[in-house]
Amino acid sequence: MALVAKMGLELSTEERALFSAAFKNAVGARRQAWRALTMLEQKEKLRGETVEKSIKAYRAVIEEEIRILCYKILDLLTKGTCCSPLPYTQRPCSEVLPLATGAESKVFLHKLHGDYCRYLTEFEPGAPQGKHAQLAEDAHDSYKLASDIALNDLPPTNPVRLGLALNFSVFYYEVLNSPERACLLAKAAFDDAISAMDNLEDDE
Structure with missing residues (x-):
């Protein structure tokens, strides 16, 4: 799927799902092991x-595998600028993000960037001036940009918008x-979706 992402074409809905699933399965299994x-x-x-000591050594191996996978997908999205001092919105992007024309595609990919920055915060030192702080900032900015697009251009019941709200709330919590803040964000997304569904039923 990494090769597909580099082909210079906008990813279809199915390709986005496969691209995400490929990394999610690889990283998810290792996060559980960790x-x-x-x-x-x-x-x-x-x-x-x-x-x-043996357990600690094996855990370090798993951590390194997770880092490699996370930085690989982040590199596909932002050309190796993860943890750059530049604001997230001012960084050069890879072939993937600039080709995303639809709102759902943009939200999906920015959310993906936020997710993998969030995963990396689990393994980086938590010093205020360390990499943990920069990764947390990157994750927040990615989620925030995705949220701004979702709130403006996607209906409250859209699965990608709801998935974003869930992951953004997990970020605030963890x-x-x-x-x-996590509960407020999740509740707002839930209430908006229920309200939209009620309005649809009323229209029918």
Whole structure:
């Protein structure tokens, strides 16, 4: 799918889905493994067993594999400018984003960028001036840009818009430690979708 993304043509709905699924499956399996290893490492640490070192070493291998995959998809979207000091909207893009003409396509791809920046925050140091802070900012800016487009150009019941709201709320909850903002965002998306569905039923 990486080769398809570099062909210089706008991705179709099916190609976008396959492009996303290919990376999601690869990264998702490793994220699950990383969580399991992290829990196991903590358990072994409490027991004081020497196997902890082996678990830690294997977890580091998984982390590196996740980083490689995440940066690969981010590079396909933004030409290696992840964590650039330039604002997200001013960075040069790859072949993928400039060819996205429809609102749904733009929202989908900017959301994708936000998702993989968010995944990377799980493994980077949390120092205020470190890479974690820059990745969090990149994720926020990606989600915000996608949200602005979605709110203006997509109906509240659109699956891509709803998926964006869900992931943006997860970002607020897990990365920015802002449960109130996360709940407000998710509730607003839910209420807007219900209202739109009620209006459709009334029109019928």
